[in-house]
Amino acid sequence: MDQIYPSVLLEEAVQAFSGLPGIGRKTALRLVLHLLRQNKEDVEHFGNTLIRLKNEIAYCKTCHNISDTEECLICSNPRRDTSIICVVENVREVMAIEQTRQYNGLYHVLGGLISPMDGIGPSDLEINSLVERLAQNRVEEVILALSATAEGDATSFYIFRKISTYPLKITVIARGISVGDELEYADEITLGRSILNRIPFKTS
Amino acid sequence: MDQIYPSVLLEEAVQAFSGLPGIGRKTALRLVLHLLRQNKEDVEHFGNTLIRLKNEIAYCKTCHNISDTEECLICSNPRRDTSIICVVENVREVMAIEQTRQYNGLYHVLGGLISPMDGIGPSDLEINSLVERLAQNRVEEVILALSATAEGDATSFYIFRKISTYPLKITVIARGISVGDELEYADEITLGRSILNRIPFKTS
Secondary structure (H helix, E strand, O other): OOOOOOOOOHHHHHHHEEEEEEEOOOHHHHHHHHOOOOOOHHHHHHHHHHHHHHHHHOOOOOOEEEEEOOOOOOOOOOOOEEEEEEOOOHHHHHHHHHHHHOOOOOEHHHHOOOOOHHHHHHHHHHHHHHHHHHHHOOOOOEOOOOOOOOHHHHHHHHHHHHHOOOOOOEEEEOOOOOOOHHHHHHOHHHHHHHHOOOOOOOOO | OOOOOHHHHHHHHHHHHHHHOOOOOOHHHHHHHHHOOHHHOOOOOHHHHHHHHHHHHOOOOOOOEEEEOOOOOOOOOOOEEEEEEEEEEOOHHHHHHHOOHHHOOEEEEOOOOEEEEHEEHHHHHHHHHHHHHHHHHOOEEEEEOOOOOHHOOOOOOOHHHOOOOOEEEEEEEOOOOOOOOHHHHHHHHHHHHHHHHHOOOOOO
16 A cells, blocks of 8 residues: 655655665655654755765776776786786675775776666677776786675676686686684575585684 | 784774674674675765665754655645654664554654663653644644653653643553464463453454
């Protein structure tokens, strides 16, 4: 049963929020009522930030990560290893990998994954620009760091076929038991892969 | 560890969203990235709706519910029973009670609950306007329909003391086992109250 809103403007605001992923109409109403309790200046700043976000956000011309400058801080950093490119879905994955402090190469941000269900094909992603980058630069390794989902696997496979003619190493990030997980609760596909892809024991 | 954002504008947008209740920085980033994938017009409409929401929203001069008109659709409806006023926290509770179709009286929206922890006192709520309403209109019953929390109970008690001198019936909504709940999982306070406040058995 649809809720009846006492105000058209309220209804519009609830509709705007409930269009966001993971936010239903009940949560949307809670957020709108929260905003109504805030200062006028804060809410205006929120609204204007969203408008500026879409109009002014820029992307690095090399790796296509979100950036305030024409070339992002990672691509323009002379201390990064330019011979390795890590292919990721989005800025979120760049941030997650940067936080591990285990990687010093460059990135290539696809802007999504191939997903026929959502109407996203290879041409909607930054795949051709990756091929161009490999043609124009001396790259020794491409790491495919995409999600372990059907879409991630399909995208990895597509990219692999596109770039396998270049003389470089193509790797994927390891899949296995998460650190801290108990073995008996791991799903069988993950457990099976982690046995197949076992590595020499090292004391670190 | 704080995340390092590749763009000041991105960071600002994430901050705006993560100021909303129940939304952390990870979810905020997901929402911002979702908006970046939408049409420019849709995002601008979202931003402008928020700005208009705060600047243009109006409240009913009688019951203080959110309303597009000076007097809301419930207060101005001649078929509603004006002798009963149901006191609620917010527009959400008005909508929830309206959806039950079990109530035909009027409302009085407090705009919150007394909560010293959050710095909300009686004067921040529409309590004086409720007293004025009772003084100026022929009201036979006031229903206190506030949350079954410490704040709700404190607010009910405060209002009860303020209005107990008026010649009217003051009631609270029933508390007990939720319809569909199994008895063995009910908490003991609820179960105890539901036994104390038992009512005659009726076949409906």
